[in-house]
Amino acid sequence: MSESSLHTYGAATASRVSPDFTAKVFAGFGLDRYVVATSALGEVYLAWNATGVSAIRRMDDDGAFEAWYRERFGRGCVPAIEDDPTSSAARAALRGQQVAAPIDLRECSPFEQRVLQKAAEIGRGNARPYGWVAREIGTPEATRAVGNALGRNPVPLLIPCHRVIRTDCTVGGYVFGGEAKRTLLEGEGIDFGAIEMLTRRGIRYIGCDDGTFCLPTCGDVVTRVGAPGYRALHSVDEAHAHGLVPCGLCRPIAA
DNA sequence: TGGGTGACGACGC
DNA sequence: AGCGTCGCCACCC
Known part of the structure; x- marks a missing residue:
């Protein structure tokens, strides 16, 4: 997303109604919006709605992000006018602070939600095997399915799916690539x-x-x-x- | 409905 | 040590 698109959108709206009012209306209609935020992997798109943070992605341009969003969730996502408590909390969390942000996992299956919830329990500087997650959530045979569920994590970094690795301590797959996964983990203090x-x-x-x-x-x-x-x-x-x-x-x- | 797929894991060379 | 093979399970047509 470019600076200009954000400004243009904000200025056009601000001339009629206050940003605060607009934000409330957007939330009231459950409309999804996004900003660019800074993370350990550089700039990412951070999307959210009235329920919580709905998506985090690394993409080259906002056209691609918006198209991806519509494809994944079946609804649109527009540039945000300003931050609100949800996006501010998410920004802080992406900066590495211990701040809890609400997350919207409604599009995830019950199994995927259990997997992601477990991944969220893994603290900074730690990693656990895929099979460990499977065992912890009560389906010890479903290690492969755990990998699939993590691969669909809508909010990587925020839910630290990069902390789930293979039993042999190789990193395994990652939405943003295995190299990024390893970099993240080393940055958190893991000595590979x-x-x-x-x-x-x-x-x-x-x-x-x-x-x-x-x-x-x-x-x-x-x-x-x-x-x-x-x-x-x-x-x-x-x-x-x-x-x-x-x-x-x-x-x-x-x- | 049923067969195909995949961010796994154990085993056998 | 690395590479096939095969079993596993949740999801997607």
Whole structure:
């Protein structure tokens, strides 16, 4: 979207009614609108409506975005005149702040919603396998379907689907490409160099000095291997042999 | 309705 | 170590 289209639209409207009134009318009719926002991946389109944030996309021009939006949701999306609490919260979240923005997942199936909700629980600096999400939401066999659901995440970055990776700690797919996914995760503090060094040796878990064992992508445990109390583990049996119990945060195995 | 598809995972070379 | 194969499940015609 260009600056001029935003201004032109705003000026034409402002001459008749106040932006605030217009925003309320738009929300009242459930009309969807969008702005350009700054994220860890640069500028993105941020779309929302009265329910919440409906879409985040990286695109080259607003014509493509609006066409994509109509194709995906079956309704239009117009440039916003100004921000409102929803878009402001989303902007803050995209900047990395711990701010909750309402999200519109009405177009998603119940299964997709459960997948996305679980992905939303994965904190910055952490990653979890696709199979972990499947197990956590009660359908342990549906790992492949989890990938499909994440691939349809309407609000990437806001719901951090980039934090779901393969069991072997390779990044797997991403709407914006695997390279972007890896960049994002490294920017959040995940040390893929250290992880790859261990997974190449067949390491699946990390034993910690608090008596628990973790996934290698549980916070920064991987960087502590070799420190007192931290050890590289090949299997759950090996963890048990050391008297370790599953970490309550990353929950490396089924309860 | 049923067969095709895919951001997975385990296994076998 | 990398690459097929095959099973899995939710979704889409």
